[in-house]
Amino acid sequence: MGLRIFNTLSRSVQEFVPLDPAGRQVGMYCCGPTVYDFAHIGNWRTFVFADLVRRYLEFKGYELRHVMNITDVEDKIIRRVRETQTPLREFTGQYEAAFLEDLKTLNCRRPHHTPRATEHIPEIISLIEQLLARGLAYQAGDGSVYFSIEKYRGCGCAYGQLVKLNFDEMRVGERVQSDEYAKESVADFALWKARVPDDGEVFWPSPWGEGRPGWHIECSAMSMKVLGQSFDLHLGGEDLMFPHHEDEIAQSEGATGQPFVKYWLHGAFLLVEGRKMSKSLGNFFTLRDLLGKGFSGREIRYALISAHYRETFNFTLENLQGARTALARIDECLGKLRELANAAKPPGAAPGDLLTEFTAALDNDLNVAAAWGAVFDWVRATNRRLAAGELDAAMATAALAEWEKVDSVLGIGVVADAEAPPEIIELLEARQAARQAKDFKRSDAIRDELKAKGWIIEDTPKGPKLKQA
Numbered sequence: 001m002g003l004r005i006f007n008t009l010s011r012s013v014q015e016f017v018p019l020d021p022a023g024r025q026v027g028m029y030c031c032g033p034t035v036y037d038f039a040h041i042g043n044w045r046t047f048v049f050a051d052l053v054r055r056y057l058e059f060k061g062y063e064l065r066h067v068m069n070i071t072d073v074e075d076k077i078i079r080r081v082r083e084t085q086t087p088l089r090e091f092t093g094q095y096e097a098a099f100l101e102d103l104k105t106l107n108c109r110r111p112h113h114t115p116r117a118t119e120h121i122p123e124i125i126s127l128i129e130q131l132l133a134r135g136l137a138y139q140a141g142d143g144s145v146y147f148s149i150e151k152y153r154g155c156g157c158a159y160g161q162l163v164k165l166n167f168d169e170m171r172v173g174e175r176v177q178s179d180e181y182a183k184e185s186v187a188d189f190a191l192w193k194a195r196v197p198d199d200g201e202v203f204w205p206s207p208w209g210e211g212r213p214g215w216h217i218e219c220s221a222m223s224m225k226v227l228g229q230s231f232d233l234h235l236g237g238e239d240l241m242f243p244h245h246e247d248e249i250a251q252s253e254g255a256t257g258q259p260f261v262k263y264w265l266h267g268a269f270l271l272v273e274g275r276k277m278s279k280s281l282g283n284f285f286t287l288r289d290l291l292g293k294g295f296s297g298r299e300i301r302y303a304l305i306s307a308h309y310r311e312t313f314n315f316t317l318e319n320l321q322g323a324r325t326a327l328a329r330i331d332e333c334l335g336k337l338r339e340l341a342n343a344a345k346p347p348g349a350a351p352g353d354l355l356t357e358f359t360a361a362l363d364n365d366l367n368v369a370a371a372w373g374a375v376f377d378w379v380r381a382t383n384r385r386l387a388a389g390e391l392d393a394a395m396a397t398a399a400l401a402e403w404e405k406v407d408s409v410l411g412i413g414v415v416a417d418a419e420a421p422p423e424i425i426e427l428l429e430a431r432q433a434a435r436q437a438k439d440f441k442r443s444d445a446i447r448d449e450l451k452a453k454g455w456i457i458e459d460t461p462k463g464p465k466l467k468q469a
């Protein structure tokens with residue numbers, strides 16, 4: 001059976017059929033981070049979801065082109081650049097680097113393309129020129145260029161393909177400067193924003209005078225540049241449906257006259273203890289905050305992909321404790337299989353049908369909860385068969401090969417020293433120093449501290465190794 005996914009465009013679960021007539025190549029665009037701060041775990045839920053979609057499509061044999069833009073100029077960035085008095089590139093560069101590092105920590109495959117908006121100003125300008133030439137955009141008295149919703153609708157195009165909009169209340173020609181606005185205030189949105197004093201040094205020349213692009217046009221220009229006028233998949237968090245994705249559709253289809261995206265996938269929000277994450281509520285976590293609490297990238301990844309992507313996920317620190325226990329069960333079973341497989345000759349038949357059940361679960365609108373169910377059923381059955389002495393080395397090797405395929409999608413891998421957060425590595429080093437100084441009281445105290453943080457030290461002939469408790 002093939003993959004079926006919920007397409008926001010049709011509001012229904014549809015069979016996934018790529019645009020490529022050969023059915024092999026797939027283009028996927030995911031709205032990337034706005035690099036004005038560290039990404040928080042809500043953002044990470046969406047990015048890890050995109051990684052899961054990518055990995056699953058690759059598992060199914062598609063040749064994927066995965067694009068994730070870096071939004072490095074928009075309203076919030078300009079404000080921060082002004083407040084911190086840092087040059088734009090320097091300011092965004094630090095958060096972009098942190099983002100790419102976090103992506104690795106969470107074992108996300110790096111997108112094939114990560115275009116920066118500031119490096120696509122010519123493409124953005126040319127897209128706006130096309131919209132002007134088609135009569136769908138106009139320059140207003142303030143010097144900015146706006147998209148005309150009235151003209152667009154007048155051409156028989158649909159504005160509001162992803163969300164229902166009420167046009168009765170709309171006042172024709174009313175404009176909105178800000179990149180973010182509510183559904184109730186549908187209005188002509190800015191494609192090019194004329195330079196104002198608050199923009200400081202952030203501006204580019206254009207046929208309409210100095211200024212900068214609006215946020216929405218950035219994604220239209222970058223996605224179509226890499227993937228062409230029409231492509232298969234576009235992803236983002238549910239908050240981006242309006243206005244961001246609706247505006248992307250209008251700009252792209254308005255300029256090219258072609259359908260923009262075949263399948264729109266939106267991930268539901270992550271809440272913390274049932275509430276929206278906010279600094280004032282003290283429930284705001286970046287990935288680094290959680291690493292600092294002693295959790296590892298794979299535990300956080302596990303928690304973020306434990307729930308179905310269309311369900312709101314309620315994040316708690318207990319989730320991460322649960323992730324630790326669940327992963328330990330998998331690791332223990334794999335460890336036993338490895339031990340048994342060590343003497344293996346050619347692979348035999350794999351026990352159980354993990355792959356069949358796993359694939360059936362994910363084919364069904366990426367039902368990851370059912371996929372984990374299949375994994376844990378397999379762990380239970382494998383443990384039982386190991387205990388009963390029913391598996392031989394060849395079967396263990398085959399089982400491990402099957403697991404490798406499953407893990408190419410889940411990406412939780414195996415525990416590695418490198419996974420330990422810097423704080424834990426530092427403690428390990430301090431313990432080594434204490435041992436060398438024969439301060440065993442201190443080295444034992446550090447060992448206990450590590451244990452309390454969920455890490456066990458194993459002294460091996462090759463030196464100490466960290467294992468998660």
Ligand code: AMP
Pocket residue numbers: 031032033034035041042043044045046047235236237238239240267268269270271277
């Ligand atoms: P931003 O960097 O603000 O442009 O957001 C990056 C991505 O994170 C977008 O796809 C958002 O929809 C998504 N996002 C923001 N907050 C959350 C949240 N609490 N849960 C899930 N996704 C989120």
Ligand code: ZN
Pocket residue numbers: 030031032219244
């Ligand atoms: Zn976007």
